[in-house]
Amino acid sequence: MLWEDFINSYWRDWRTGDKNKDRDELEDPEWIAKWLKKHALLETQLPNTIELEQLKKLRSLLGDWVQAIVQGKSMDGEMLKQLNIYMDKGPVTRRMIWKSAEQAExxxxxxxxxxxxxxxEIAASFAEAMLEKEPSRFRICENPDCLWVYYDDTRNRSKRYCDDKACGNLMKVRRFRARKKAEKGSE
Ligand SMILES: [Zn+2]
Known part of the structure; x- marks a missing residue:
């Protein structure tokens, strides 16, 4: 989803938690180009300084909301108002297009x-997810050094990490070491 990719444009070093290695992909022209293409966005220019600031502001707003939603908050009037302000600035037109050889939409x-x-478009994709998906499945990776945002589409809603092989394993190892250390301490 567009909004997810957008929030995750702030990359943290999930292995070490070293803040010096944090990377803001919004400042990387290559990442921007790939992301625009992936989501079929028409923009071809890189954001200027002001636009970059606005993008970061929107990203932190969405990040705050996801955090609140993870803690059980649902959509409210303020969220609606803010989303409408963003969506007002990006009008759309309706057009019939071929979906396949026989079917138009x-x-x-x-x-x-x-x-x-x-x-x-980012605000609209978030609004759509709030309305058409299950916000109770929005997640933030439980590795405190990662904080990747994702949608939990597992049957039993049990996905605690962005990637079980990466953050999941790392946290398992950390818990194991902490237990060993605690055992040693009590001997
Ligand atoms: Zn993670």
Whole structure:
């Protein structure tokens, strides 16, 4: 999902938690180009300094919301208002397009390129997820050095880490070591 990729553009070194290794992908032209392409966004220019600040502001807003949702908060009037402010700046037009050889569908196409339109698309993707998906499945990786945001689509809603092989294993090892240390201490 667009909003997920966007929030996760702030990368933390999940192995060591070394803050010096934090990486903001929004400042990486290559990452931006790949991300725009992946989500079929029309913008071709890199964000300027002001737009970059606006993007970071939106990212931290969405990050705060996800954190609140993980803690049980649901959509409220303030969230609605903020999302509408972002979405107002990215108007869309309706167009019929071919979905396959025989089937057409109505599609919403952005009217403009530009970063305000991109931010409107991000806000819309978050709004859609809130309405059409299950916000109770929004997750933040339980590795405190990672904090990756993802959607838990497992049957029993049990996905605690972004990746069981990466953060899941790492945390298992950490718990094991902590237990060993505690045992040693009590001997
Ligand atoms: Zn993780």
């Amino acid at each position: 109505i599609s919403l196409l952005p009217l403009h390129s530009g970063w305000e339109q991109v931010m409107a």
